[in-house]
Amino acid sequence: MLREDDWNVWYDTLLRAFGGMPEASEKRELEGRLTEHDRCLGAWDDDQLVGTSGAYTFRITVPGGAAVPAAGITMVSVAATHRRRGVLTSMMRRLLDDVRAKDEPLAVLCASEPEIYGRFGYGLATHRLSVEVDTTRARLSVPPGTDDVRLRYAAPAEVLDACEAVYARQVPRRPGMLARQPGWERLELLDTERHRDGASPLQCVVAERDGEGVIGYARFRVKPDWDHSGPKGTVLVSSSEALDPAAHAALWRFLFDLDLTSTIVARGRPLDEPWVQLVNDIRRCDLRVRDELFVRLVDVGVALAARTYQVPVDVVLEVEDAFCPWNEGRWRLTGDAKGASCERTADAADLVLSVRELGAAYLGGVGLATLGAAGLVREVRQGALTEASVAFGSTVAPWLPHGF
Numbered sequence: 001m002l003r004e005d006d007w008n009v010w011y012d013t014l015l016r017a018f019g020g021m022p023e024a025s026e027k028r029e030l031e032g033r034l035t036e037h038d039r040c041l042g043a044w045d046d047d048q049l050v051g052t053s054g055a056y057t058f059r060i061t062v063p064g065g066a067a068v069p070a071a072g073i074t075m076v077s078v079a080a081t082h083r084r085r086g087v088l089t090s091m092m093r094r095l096l097d098d099v100r101a102k103d104e105p106l107a108v109l110c111a112s113e114p115e116i117y118g119r120f121g122y123g124l125a126t127h128r129l130s131v132e133v134d135t136t137r138a139r140l141s142v143p144p145g146t147d148d149v150r151l152r153y154a155a156p157a158e159v160l161d162a163c164e165a166v167y168a169r170q171v172p173r174r175p176g177m178l179a180r181q182p183g184w185e186r187l188e189l190l191d192t193e194r195h196r197d198g199a200s201p202l203q204c205v206v207a208e209r210d211g212e213g214v215i216g217y218a219r220f221r222v223k224p225d226w227d228h229s230g231p232k233g234t235v236l237v238s239s240s241e242a243l244d245p246a247a248h249a250a251l252w253r254f255l256f257d258l259d260l261t262s263t264i265v266a267r268g269r270p271l272d273e274p275w276v277q278l279v280n281d282i283r284r285c286d287l288r289v290r291d292e293l294f295v296r297l298v299d300v301g302v303a304l305a306a307r308t309y310q311v312p313v314d315v316v317l318e319v320e321d322a323f324c325p326w327n328e329g330r331w332r333l334t335g336d337a338k339g340a341s342c343e344r345t346a347d348a349a350d351l352v353l354s355v356r357e358l359g360a361a362y363l364g365g366v367g368l369a370t371l372g373a374a375g376l377v378r379e380v381r382q383g384a385l386t387e388a389s390v391a392f393g394s395t396v397a398p399w400l401p402h403g404f
């Protein structure tokens with residue numbers, strides 16, 4: 001529990017661990033408001049604060065569309081003077097015990113470094129696509145209906161509610177997305193000098209169709225540049241959502257065609273980004289995959305029963321979980337596209353795996369068969385790995401549009 005008086009020293013301790021750059025006052029103020037002070041931890045050495053961490057009370061979309069309670073572990077730092085003495089380990093112990101006590105079946109986080117959290121049972125469940133497109137060469141062939149979509153510029157704050165309505169309709173459609181908590185929409189509009197990094201203020205274009213209102217939006221900045229051969233500006237895309245293929249194509253064609261620019265940079269797109277299928281020259285897009293969301297099943301039975309499965313599945317999982325031993329043992333998972341149950345069983349195991357692999361596969365973005373091929377899932381009953389892998393899959397790539 002963080003006392004109001006401790007907030008500034010707590011936040012400064014956190015910032016110092018990330019290099020000590022000061023935050024713009026509007027960002028600091030917003031972070032202060034979004035932080036759940038009753039879920040923050042501090043580690044103290046006498047009167048010296050040497051560790052910070054906390055949790056947000058989220059709901060995350062899982063395959064099938066349910067919004068499942070998940071603790072968003074965040075703001076983890078240990079003072080460099082006290083590193084590698086187990087401070088993070090003791091804070092994670094406390095955090096996960098608290099998550100369990102609150103009956104949240106999942107803990108999720110974005111890692112500063114991917115190596116840190118596997119030891120605590122977090123598996124890498126979603127990835128993000130980063131692109132740097134040479135728009136002097138890459139062009140989009142758009143689907144029918146694209147020209148019926150109207151685009152207009154709008155001040156980002158003025159159309160925020162309409163954009164949020166689009167966002168809210170996307171949340172149940174894609175595993176990994178977080179139901180927006182009050183206040184979080186303001187993060188999307190933060191526009192400090194640090195955010196701009198030499199580019200323009202945040203701009204917004206909304207997509208509309210007669211009778212339907214706003215059906216998509218793109219927020220971006222433009223960084224102008226010129227050399228001896230002419231203009232070579234960059235479009236920096238910060239967020240974009242669209243409700244249908246035509247709106248998506250219209251927005252991205254606009255971004256590709258902006259005058260005086262020759263590059264689009266977008267850092268956090270879903271792996272199944274549709275415009276990638278429309279581009280004439282994929283080699284000009286420089287697609288890179290990065291880690292995004294790590295998932296930890298805190299209550300294996302509740303978590304596995306909360307999602308649905310692409311095809312009927314009946315499998316006994318033997319789960320290893322040294323850090324949260326209450327999950328260890330055998331679980332019978334029975335489910336299909338309508339629902340599932342997951343109960344303890346004394347039956348023989350079909351698959352043996354650690355809770356980390358279960359977390360990686362949970363949102364349907366990483367195949368159990370892929371993990372099995374890496375030697376991380378052991379198949380005891382022949383055929384069980386393929387059956388379970390197909391059932392756990394998702395037709396939509398899981399994705400988290402923003403970090404936390």
Ligand SMILES: CC(=O)SCCNC(=O)CCNC(=O)[C@H](O)C(C)(C)COP(=O)(O)OP(=O)(O)OC[C@H]1O[C@@H](n2cnc3c(N)ncnc32)[C@H](O)[C@@H]1OP(=O)(O)O
Pocket residue numbers: 017018073074075076077078079082083084085086087088089090109110111112113115116119
């Ligand atoms: C969700 C988030 O908020 S992500 C942000 C994480 N924070 C940062 O990256 C800020 C800068 N770094 C730090 O503050 C710290 O170095 C932390 C928080 C990453 C680690 O804190 P520590 O107290 O040093 O970790 P702790 O001593 O509990 O280490 C536990 C184990 O993890 C390992 N470990 C810890 N950090 C790292 C790392 N960055 N890379 C690789 N291994 C690591 C330790 O070596 C140790 O391994 P061992 O058990 O085999 O000996």
